[in-house]
Amino acid sequence: MNLSIIIPVYNQLFYTKQVVESIRRVFSQSTKINKLFLVIVDNNSTDETLQYLKSKEYLKESPNFFPYFIHSDENLGYGGGANLGIKYILSLKEDCDFLIMNNDMILLDGCIDNLVTAAYLSNDIGSVGGKLLFPDGTIQHAGAFLNVFGWGQHIDAGLPTSFINQITEVEYVTGALFYIKKEVVDKVGIFDNIFERGYFEEVDYVYRARKEGYKTVYTPFAQAIHYENVTSRDIVKGDSEDVKKQISDKNQIKFYLKREQEEYKSDNPYKVLISSEIYGEWSFCGVMRNLAKGLKRNGVDVSIAPVEYHYDKKNMIDWEIKEMILKPNDYWNRVVLRSSEGDHMYLMPPGKQRIAHTTGESTRVPKQWVEQLNNVDKVFTTSTFFRNVLLECGVKTPIFVLPNSVDTSLFKKEGSRLNIDGLKGLNFVSVFHFGERKAPEILVKAFCNAFTKNDDVTLTIHALSMKFVLEQKGMSIVDWINSIVPFENRPSILVTTNYISDKLMPNFLRNFDVFVLPTRAEGFGLPFIEAGALGIPSIATGYSGLLDYVGEENGWLIDYKLVDIPLQYLPYFHNYIGGQWAEPSVDHLTEIFRHLYNNREEIKKKGEIAYIKAQQYSIENIGKLGKNLIFDK
Numbered sequence: 001m002n003l004s005i006i007i008p009v010y011n012q013l014f015y016t017k018q019v020v021e022s023i024r025r026v027f028s029q030s031t032k033i034n035k036l037f038l039v040i041v042d043n044n045s046t047d048e049t050l051q052y053l054k055s056k057e058y059l060k061e062s063p064n065f066f067p068y069f070i071h072s073d074e075n076l077g078y079g080g081g082a083n084l085g086i087k088y089i090l091s092l093k094e095d096c097d098f099l100i101m102n103n104d105m106i107l108l109d110g111c112i113d114n115l116v117t118a119a120y121l122s123n124d125i126g127s128v129g130g131k132l133l134f135p136d137g138t139i140q141h142a143g144a145f146l147n148v149f150g151w152g153q154h155i156d157a158g159l160p161t162s163f164i165n166q167i168t169e170v171e172y173v174t175g176a177l178f179y180i181k182k183e184v185v186d187k188v189g190i191f192d193n194i195f196e197r198g199y200f201e202e203v204d205y206v207y208r209a210r211k212e213g214y215k216t217v218y219t220p221f222a223q224a225i226h227y228e229n230v231t232s233r234d235i236v237k238g239d240s241e242d243v244k245k246q247i248s249d250k251n252q253i254k255f256y257l258k259r260e261q262e263e264y265k266s267d268n269p270y271k272v273l274i275s276s277e278i279y280g281e282w283s284f285c286g287v288m289r290n291l292a293k294g295l296k297r298n299g300v301d302v303s304i305a306p307v308e309y310h311y312d313k314k315n316m317i318d319w320e321i322k323e324m325i326l327k328p329n330d331y332w333n334r335v336v337l338r339s340s341e342g343d344h345m346y347l348m349p350p351g352k353q354r355i356a357h358t359t360g361e362s363t364r365v366p367k368q369w370v371e372q373l374n375n376v377d378k379v380f381t382t383s384t385f386f387r388n389v390l391l392e393c394g395v396k397t398p399i400f401v402l403p404n405s406v407d408t409s410l411f412k413k414e415g416s417r418l419n420i421d422g423l424k425g426l427n428f429v430s431v432f433h434f435g436e437r438k439a440p441e442i443l444v445k446a447f448c449n450a451f452t453k454n455d456d457v458t459l460t461i462h463a464l465s466m467k468f469v470l471e472q473k474g475m476s477i478v479d480w481i482n483s484i485v486p487f488e489n490r491p492s493i494l495v496t497t498n499y500i501s502d503k504l505m506p507n508f509l510r511n512f513d514v515f516v517l518p519t520r521a522e523g524f525g526l527p528f529i530e531a532g533a534l535g536i537p538s539i540a541t542g543y544s545g546l547l548d549y550v551g552e553e554n555g556w557l558i559d560y561k562l563v564d565i566p567l568q569y570l571p572y573f574h575n576y577i578g579g580q581w582a583e584p585s586v587d588h589l590t591e592i593f594r595h596l597y598n599n600r601e602e603i604k605k606k607g608e609i610a611y612i613k614a615q616q617y618s619i620e621n622i623g624k625l626g627k628n629l630i631f632d633k
Contacts, residue, residue, distance in 0.1 A: 129173020294623020
């Protein structure tokens with residue numbers, strides 16, 4: 001195949017020479033590009049750029065490498081300069097893709113070929129960006145998105161270059177290294193000339209391409225060093241923030257006014273509006289994001305109406321979700337699915353059909369739940385356990401079980417591990433939000449009853465809220481553990497309360513052999529399935545919603561007895577009034593710990609079954625079930 005590289009420049013000859021040299025070097029190594037056309041568009045530079053472009057040094061041809069230049073009598077900026085280059089290449093009647101670049105770049109080995117590889121992974125990929133690095137080697141750009149304030153923001157800037165190594169669909173990629181297929185240019189055209197120099201042109205372009213069915217991806221394998229804003233500073237004379245104020249503000253307004261005028265059209269008969277909290281890191285936000293993705297991937301036109309107030313909204317880096325948020329909230333044309341506590345369904349918009357999505361952990365729900373759930377068309381809940389609770393409490397509306405899903409492309413056996421010091425021969429792990437319902441004191445007591453400091457075993461607890469909750473009680477983590485068991489002869493217990501992102505959680509969990517959580521009740525129990533998707537079996541209380549997944553074939557169930565739920569320490573105590581939950585047996589959990597210490601092969605066998613069963617809960621599978629339940633298929 002053939003490629004044209006187009007570089008608009010204004011002064012900064014040093015960088016122009018540097019990028020040309022890197023292009024020649026990378027092209028000489030290419031196994032994918034037959035002919036390369038390099039077009040530098042001089043935006044009326046005032047230094048010696050034009051003389052260089054006329055020189056033999058620049059115009060020197062090598063096999064299948066053809067350098068050209070275009071001089072403009074005025075500074076047309078990034079978009080205008082790129083348009084001149086695109087038009088020139090089209091006039092040559094050469095069948096080639098386009099790579100639009102800045103001149104303040106150094107392409108690293110394999111950059112061009114890896115852009116091409118990513119572009120042709122599927123027919124619906126229209127444009128590609130690479131991993132741009134600061135001169136110190138840290139990440140400057142790994143894809144980009146429009147943040148909560150409407151500004152463009154690079155993903156994971158400042159992280160080590162070893163991070164973010166997966167080809168991913170993104171909202172947009174920077175115009176500094178912007179690969180566009182020729183078929184996209186044929187359909188979408190050139191950059192819109194309404195924008196001033198250097199900002200939002202590429203954002204607008206990928207939005208236009210998306211309307212034609214093309215998506216934009218980031219590839220970490222195409223790398224370049226980018227010095228950033230060199231030309232803009234020369235034009236505007238200021239630091240990067242001043243540049244953004246003088247140029248980007250105007251273009252931002254133009255971009256959003258243009259989007260406002262666009263009309264959304266869809267003849268898809270399967271339309272859903274999801275009304276839910278969506279931005280947070282809490283598990284139910286992740287559950288709803290996965291459900292939206294699953295429905296979309298099964299052919300449903302999904303619009304998301306986040307219930308967070310404007311000041312609670314956070315950046316949405318995940319383009320698959322953001323694209324659904326940006327769709328019209330035309331509830332009158334859609335089935336409406338609201339996910340919340342059962343007594344908040346009064347906030348559900350009217351729609352062609354009204355579906356309540358809810359769950360809980362108690363054996364009883366308040367009267368207001370029943371009344372509101374009996375005034376919708378369908379009720380979806382996450383487990384057989386809670387479906388039975390709703391039926392027993394008087395909900396007459398048809399109730400269907402729609403389990404939560406796990407991202408099996410993320411939670412998979414293969415992958416790297418986070419480095420954790422202090423691990424031993426057998427390693428248990430527990431992940432939870434610290435509170436009464438998770439029974440953390442039973443976990444620690446049983447583990448310490450089962451083992452001593454001389455045993456080759458560890459328990460790692462990852463509880464994000466643990467430190468905060470204990471500080472409210474005037475305790476440290478060490479104080480809390482000491483209040484349960486004395487330090488003397490205690491086995492190794494490792495505790496982390498640091499935030500671990502969704503992307504890194506599998507890397508954390510792969511270090512461990514068995515997941516354990518003696519929970520008092522679960523509406524579903526997603527962490528058990530996430531562990532299972534990694535081939536890690538679970539120890540769990542033999543009660544509540546988790547039983548739809550965890551059984552004796554893929555885990556170990558702790559004996560329990562039912563007790564009244566104490567309300568004193570529960571933040572949402574109204575939902576638990578008069579209900580019961582499990583009290584797991586410390587003695588039985590102790591026995592299970594010792595049994596596994598002496599029967600390691602059993603762990604591997606049950607881990608394999610846990611892995612196989614977890615695949616049933618993929619985003620795609622649960623999305624298919626959801627579509628069938630919503631539309632009575």
